[in-house]
Amino acid sequence: MITFYQKIFPSRNILFQQFINSNKSNQIFNLATKHKIKFQSINKNIFTFSKINTSTSATQLMQNLFETVNSIVVNKLSLDSIEYTTKSSGFQIETLKDDEFIAKVLYTPISDYSIHEIKGHFPTTKIPYTPGFEATGEIVAGKSEQVKSLIGKKVSFKVNIGAWQNYTVGSLKQAIIYEDGVDLKKASAACYVNPLTVVGMLELIKQNNPRAIINTGAGSSIGRMLYQGCKNLNIEVINIVRNKQKAEALKKELGAEHVLSTEDVDNFRTELQSLAAKLQATICFECVGGPITGVIFNALPPNSTLYVYGTLSGQDISGVNGVQVRWANKKIEGYLAYTWFGKLNEDERNRVHSFISQNLNTIFSANIQGEYPLTQTKEAIEHFSKDMSAGKVILIPQ
Template identity: 25%
Template structure:
């Protein structure tokens, strides 16, 4: 452990510091050369905070779709079995086989990688900088890449201080989904579009995006995959909800695009021909009333793929003219592009609206041990709408 001075919450500044926790249980994922991946409970030291760091008692950390790649590396979860942790046979783990092998994973072979993009908790010790001390005792959300743990030492710059009275569970999901939803609207405005489409409207992120668009007057088309999700979004005030499982999907989508003028889409599905269908329907609406051109309409149509719920190839049937683009969209590059001032503006909106606009819901709560139970792992790896998992590292202490 580091000898860097820090200020625990229960000691006055002139008292020799003692770490609030010498060790932590955490989740680590290891890909082996035989094509297996093991997610295990490990025990590790808690680093004392540097001047610009704090120690957070992690109360909650969500499992987002973006976490699954690090957790299981594309493994077939039907093959999941319970094993002992490679670092300590008294601790549990789950192992599964990666059907595509280890191609593209060479950089993480035989390395126990930390997991968990974000979390929430209470600051229990601080470094000696003013910014760190200002967080003493505060509930914070944080972005770290290693959130699935009992305690974490975090840079102050990676923390978002929540307003007084905020529950750590609410703070746990204050980065990935809220800032992604806000980033979608910012991207739409920056690129000159006047309405947008989202392909997983009933997800936690989708519900946040719907609330943002209602509050900000942004036309939004929500695509869902089940009839009950249509009703869910209608109940949340959404006007344009399209069920991709309905026989009338294509015509319903066309009508919604006509009503909203949406020409930019954010797609969490990725695989299959959904992006192609969206572009073709945008082109249909854009070309209505125009004189025929073999190059299609001049209206630019954009689809950003930001997820991979379907890992099959993305299929494009070129029936949408020439004014189009398909690309990837990620939160971190977006935040770097808009700069620190705009990013801070978005962060503060999240903190102010964390229990309203940016409220999250969960279908299961898991201890660290639960998270490596094969049955539970198979369940949360499905990423079913309404069944999102929240890891609560101190659940066993309650």
């Protein structure tokens, strides 16, 4: 009889310890039995193994710990098609790239992008698939020694294979590793994509050095983060929201001086043109889409650039005056944080991640308006869709 499991699985000690501390002892017992390994519990944290089946490696045994994955699956592009499922095939450690890790998902936010994707607004979406593109959780496994050294670390990260599940895969290249003591639930409200998007915007602002900018969707998580970031840079911000009630709330909550409502389009057009000219707001970050984009673009001062980074309305951009493009030298460009981030070297990416981590409670602070288990994803989407600017709605898969 060999006492204490790390004598048998020395390279997997941390992982097994973690599963034991997470009340997974029954699962380990069943796997040990399946692989003809004698298993005995001495107390909560100490176990014994014997008669090891030499054809079963520690890696093979560990793979089975992820063989049951609870997830949300979309089988056709409609909100009605969302299903909660249990997959019998999990993640294979050996197929991971050196910088990839398996993470236990503790929190994952619902975003307008995910909702649009489920509705079929993006032609490249392939079904069936698991929605969600960011998560906050805990690294539990990896193939490389670098990843193994981070097992047990808390992390927010971009997800390529779906975040609305209890386990998923991430990459160290697009992950923020937190120090001990970070409030993970609070971190999950900001998560990964929104802070990354705002840091890229702030870099554009630094490069172009405008006197002021225009911030549409100002009540959203990104809009609030962008306002706070510009405040740190001493850049004036014209914040745009959809009604007067939201405008008053934003003034009160953030102390914002310039807040305009699009509720009365004619009045909005006049106010924006006057204020943008006065402040020389030559950069606009636009996330709404539809005819209001044209209204804003036409009101910008000469030599301005409007960056499109979202379409909350689900409508195509319209109403752009071609004369403004030709004679006023105005431009419309797309902005995608991943494109900007992908051009950075490793040191630059690390600095971005560090900046986000250090400012979670200031620039990147975000509200949570609701929490739901995976089994209530439809209710969570309905909650978030009623008022996306009220804060994040997060799913708790565990």
